[in-house]
Amino acid sequence: MNGVTGSVLQILRHLEQHGHDAHVIAPAAVGIPGEVHGVSIEAIPSLALPGYHNVRVGTSGAPRIAASLRRFQPDVVHLASPFALGWRGVLSAERIGVASVAAYQTDVAAYTERYRVAAATGIAQTHIARLHRRATMTLAPSADSAQQLAALGVDRVRHWGRGVDAERFRPSRRNPGLRAAWGAEIVIGYVGRLAPEKQVEDLAALRDLPGARLVIVGDGPSRARLEGLLPDAVFLGHLDGSALAAAMASFDVFVHPGESETFGQTLQEAHASGVPVIATGRGGPLDLVRMGVDGWLYRPGDLGDLRMRVADLAGDARKRRAFGKAGHDAVQSRSWTSVCDQLLGHFEEARLLQRVDAASRARRVTRPDSPPPVTARRWRRFVALGDSLTEGLCDPAPDGGLRGWADRLALLLAARGGLHYANLAIRSKRVRDVSGWQVDRALELHPDLVSILIGANDLVKHRVDVAALAAEVEHAVVRLRAIGADVLLVTPFLPDRRAAAVYTRRFAAFATALTGIAARTGAILIDTDLHPALAERPNWGEDLVHLSSRGHRLLAYRAAEILGVPDADALGILDAALHEHEPIGAGAWWRRHALPWVWRRLHGRAAGDGRVAKHEDYVYLGRSSAARWANIG
Known part of the structure; x- marks a missing residue:
């Protein structure tokens, strides 16, 4: 379960409610269901991501994916997390003459740097560019991610954010019993994967903040190292449903230090819970956090600035309440119903663009941003x-x-x-x-x-x-x-x-x-x-x-x-x-x-x-x- 999966589940629910048929092709994993919201889930062979065994990468070739699509006969292929399996999906959609819509969910190039495989950064950027140029349309979750894609030469980028479950995440979920168990006057919370790309180790800058305690929700390959680095923090492991909503609403301040977020779903959920947000001033948070209104953005990499921003809110209860209310009010218009309606509009536009592309190919006209052919040389x-x-x-x-x-x-x-x-x-x-x-x-x-x-x-x-x-x-x-x-x-x-x-x-x-x-x-x-x-x-x-x-x-x-x-x-x-x-x-x-x-x-x-x-x-x-x-x- 992660942000991509959560989005897919919301989309499937919306499609089912509005009478659309759907079919999901996903990497096989232990416990994967055969059906969700009346939609069949086709599990394909997968491999575990090195160092992150609960994340699976699909390995089926394009012929198998194309055969599955032919059986289902879709109007649109939605690439929910287009990198490995997504590449086969975009090729398969092309083979059967169907529009493909790629959602830019993960800044894979930034992940390669964070995992200290800088040599792979260029590969990742090239692959991202190739895939999204190939897709009929690309959906970017934030202005920053749209700029990243534009720099790679990707056209037909449309903005599509993420919805928030305002029924589940709300201030009334605050639980005094939880706060008492955590034993702190001020609770500074984090929710997300415990992995290098999330930069959770930066929270060490807050260890000795007077009267405050770190509460960390999530699991991942970095957990053991982080528990040693942050011995006074409370590690709750993976939470979901009402338990996650209660923990989120019981925070006083929500902090997210990751610099490679294309969106930042947990920031929206914190705002819906009435909790002010402090995040790095890069990527998706730039669209979600209003400086001095519902939170603070600190300078990327400046842990002194991070500490100062957290101390500002930790020491001022009235400011925390004002920021929290402003954040809560801001997300009320971002329901999943509204966001999924926007997605259906993007699907319709992609179908139109695919017909335009098909006519252009018949006239041997390519999209202007297509990678140029190899310049013919006189090889001897x-x-x-x-x-x-x-x-x-x-x-x-x-x-x-x-x-x-x-x-x-x-x-x-x-x-x-x-x-x-x-x-x-x-x-x-x-x-x-x-x-x-x-x-x-x-x-x-x-x-x-x-x-x-x-x-x-x-x-x-x-x-x-x-x-x-x-x-x-x-x-x-x-x-x-x-x-x-x-x-x-x-x-x-x-x-x-x-x-x-x-x-x-x-x-x-x-x-x-x-x-x-x-x-x-x-x-x-x-x-x-x-x-x-x-x-x-x-x-x-x-x-x-x-x-x-x-x-x-x-x-x-x-x-x-x-x-x-x-x-x-x-x-x-x-x-x-x-x-x-x-x-x-x-x-x-x-x-x-x-x-x-x-x-x-x-x-x-x-x-x-x-x-x-x-x-x-x-x-x-x-x-x-x-x-x-x-x-x-």
Whole structure:
């Protein structure tokens, strides 16, 4: 239970009361209900957030989310907490032609700084920008968060705050018995998660305030450390319902020190309870606290200012009453009914905008804030790294060899004036091979463009460490970028087969990690989730685990389009029209592929053992090479 979940529950109640149908897709967790307010809850596979095990992150890929949406047939997809699962949700909404509305709930970039992973801050900002640009509309809870989004180039931002339950949170809930149990003349309260991003440790500045006692409501990974830091404070743990309302109303002053709040729901609840608020002068509190009217805002990071503001209210009962009444009066117009009515209006506007976007795409017009395409360069030395997919299995060339997507991409690039091309990919190779000898050899060739498609062979193993694999890939990309080479990074993908579904979570997690690598290193990313046609059966070979010639052509043209090759999309459509897919027999698949694979596994062998790369050194592809390929492709 957190602020996002609380908002969702209020929205579901409002939708049910007004005759709308809803369906919730959420990360699976212990105790998750199957239904709330008559709305079905679909729990999807999830992973625990490192260091915060009661927070789950959904790992299902876009195909599963899209399939769920197709069954429900929504008019609007509401992304309640759009970061990990939200990205798959916005892609899925796009696939089925439905408007998506993303609520900016969490300043993830600020969280990365607070958790001392500053290297991830740029990734988070890039991902936030990409996701919210992709959504039909973004809802910002405060003026400060709207400015953050604007700085990231996000357009179509609308203001949407949060409601407050003024029936539950009200001054009459004040409980003298609680106050007596806490044993203090003045009670300074905090309600929220006990986690680094909330900066609860800053409350140590109030420890020896005369006649005052800290009462802390909430739980989280920082609780043990905070109990040691604040030995005189009362820690009540997690409270909800009437117990939370009674505790809140029994405070004399409410303090919230977190600097990364996009809104600050507990500040509204304190005001509804008739309690004055002191918060940092950054983020959501700027919209919720009126200086000298219903509370104080202190300078971010200035704990002396924090202490002075709290002492001011702790020592003046009349001012506390005046501030508390002003706060209570201010929130009476912010009912959840009013806020949810505003949300329905945003949904209607998003549906209209989605139709506008669909018409624009049909005319090949993009939104003005869309990320610009990669500026086409005149690459002269291209090296392809990877495994069987890049080697070209199941894509036979006229000369009896193999010709995969990278070979086809090289010919498209060569048509612009010649290209030196090497392909170091060998079947059955893994991430360690790419980050090891393949990159070593590539560096010797001094390329200006390198493609990397790797990871599938690692991800289908019995045990896999996705983070470790991603770290190896990042090391390879960093080495290549250090010599000035552009890196084309392709996320691994799966066929649309029931047997492949068991690996979906791993592939989705790895793809998310590669997105971060691209953001950090400046690599060019092909997120294959954006090209769902790759998963379709005709794009896979007779072994059902490698791309067919059609699939290799599809990937090659998508890569060429991303690299800015002129008319790549039109060429791909024309090429596809000139080829027909041949049916494949199941018996042939078992005889030619499944049984030999089982035999190799039983004997500890791999298909690539003893093989060498087909182009270990550069071959030159000129205009004539590209022309000949066009005639026989």
